[in-house]
Amino acid sequence: MQKILVTGNGPLHGEVLISGAKNAVLPILCATLLTDEPVTLRNVPNLHDVKTTKKVLEGLGATVSYDPERFGSGPDSEVTVNASTVNSHVAPYELVKTMRASVLVLGPVLARYGQAEVSLPGGCAIGSRPVDLHIKAMQSLGADVTVEHGFIKAKTRGDRLKGAHHTFEIVSVGATENALMAAVLAEGTTVLDNSAMEPEIVDLADCLIAMGANIFGHGTPRIEIHGVERLHAATHDVVADRIECGTFLVATAMSRGSITTVNSRPETMDAVLDKLREAGAEVTVDGDRIHLDMRGKRPKAVDITTAPHPAFPTDMQAQFMALNCIAEGAGVIRENIFENRFMHVSELQRLGADIRVDGHTAFVRGVEQLSGAPVMATDLRASASLILAGLVADGDTLVDRIYHLDRGYENIEAKLSGLGATIRRVD
Numbered sequence: 001m002q003k004i005l006v007t008g009n010g011p012l013h014g015e016v017l018i019s020g021a022k023n024a025v026l027p028i029l030c031a032t033l034l035t036d037e038p039v040t041l042r043n044v045p046n047l048h049d050v051k052t053t054k055k056v057l058e059g060l061g062a063t064v065s066y067d068p069e070r071f072g073s074g075p076d077s078e079v080t081v082n083a084s085t086v087n088s089h090v091a092p093y094e095l096v097k098t099m100r101a102s103v104l105v106l107g108p109v110l111a112r113y114g115q116a117e118v119s120l121p122g123g124c125a126i127g128s129r130p131v132d133l134h135i136k137a138m139q140s141l142g143a144d145v146t147v148e149h150g151f152i153k154a155k156t157r158g159d160r161l162k163g164a165h166h167t168f169e170i171v172s173v174g175a176t177e178n179a180l181m182a183a184v185l186a187e188g189t190t191v192l193d194n195s196a197m198e199p200e201i202v203d204l205a206d207c208l209i210a211m212g213a214n215i216f217g218h219g220t221p222r223i224e225i226h227g228v229e230r231l232h233a234a235t236h237d238v239v240a241d242r243i244e245c246g247t248f249l250v251a252t253a254m255s256r257g258s259i260t261t262v263n264s265r266p267e268t269m270d271a272v273l274d275k276l277r278e279a280g281a282e283v284t285v286d287g288d289r290i291h292l293d294m295r296g297k298r299p300k301a302v303d304i305t306t307a308p309h310p311a312f313p314t315d316m317q318a319q320f321m322a323l324n325c326i327a328e329g330a331g332v333i334r335e336n337i338f339e340n341r342f343m344h345v346s347e348l349q350r351l352g353a354d355i356r357v358d359g360h361t362a363f364v365r366g367v368e369q370l371s372g373a374p375v376m377a378t379d380l381r382a383s384a385s386l387i388l389a390g391l392v393a394d395g396d397t398l399v400d401r402i403y404h405l406d407r408g409y410e411n412i413e414a415k416l417s418g419l420g421a422t423i424r425r426v427d
């Protein structure tokens, strides 16, 4: 099994190219199932989760021209999905259990073919993560849904789903995406209240609009969709990954360095940029570039409370916890989205961090210096936080179970090496 070896090695400096967003490209790939014409995506990141989504789409019968090893990735790379050959309505357990986002084929397959069977995803390292909100949204749109033998089985009553007014009980990114994708082909108008407002949802809606959908209000809590009978071919550039970008910015702040992120989307990152400024970083924005400079200073600890966009994202919580571990002062971190997203705490403590957890709250007191040690990654963002801690720790940190990292960070060790880090993959 591969591991990552990080050696603490002074400030990061330089420029880093930000990839397309994992959490945008996954739903958008699923959305290509809504048309039998080809959809071409650019700025598709080279990630394990994208490969899993390709397998899910291929399992349904679609063809996906994704081969980053041959054609590369990055802003100019193209991936085309042709769903005209879809001949199955089933997303099997073997794939869904490895990637929960596979449940995002439910809405598109149901809307286009009148039936869908998607395995329940099962357990997850960061929380129980049920899919009841996805199911309720499909029911509001007129589907009959049962859960049998570990599968969600959904069927439309007539030929098509029916537009409806649906209010999500709690804000859910995935349920909003599934409902949005289902509603674009429903008969009549759908209003989705208490929708998630994440930039990745806006990007999904933009792609659907390019495919011919009528969507209004995306990026607000009320999305209105006027259903159309069919969608058509389109080309779409995937939005930049604000979490990958934030991870590099935090790494640089921790190392007291200076960087410029390129091909980023600063307007999607207000809460994170504000916290970096509060931590003492000079942050300026110039088009798609973010410049961060610590001027050699130690960061100051910050308080973090995670909540749905536009508040502070849960996907940046672990990285800011790593920052607090070496910061001046103490910070309080409240995790409000997932019930079990502090798995990195005990690993950070192995590096000498001073953290006390009480329920969903972590109290972190900065120490002068962490000390490198072998650690175990437990989920994607936890893995990132351990690498960040290792970058500023004394000596070597060996991060095990880095397959989590490959799910959501494109070539992180090459990008960090380019900024001057001492980091490499070892077998």
Ligand code: EPU
Binding pocket: 022, 023, 024, 026, 101, 127, 128, 129, 130, 131, 132, 133, 134, 135, 170, 171, 172, 173, 174, 175, 196, 313, 314, 315, 337, 338, 339, 380, 381, 408
């Ligand atoms: N929830 C329910 N029922 C549902 C759906 C969600 O109770 O049917 C709960 C969840 O258990 C959670 C809360 O609602 O407590 C919010 O979950 P949400 O549905 O918003 O999360 P998600 O769609 O499963 C996406 C991202 C996550 C990110 C969250 C929150 C993708 C593929 N995943 O998950 O990304 O943390 O939104 O922003 O978009 C990551 O990238 O590391 C990651 C975990």
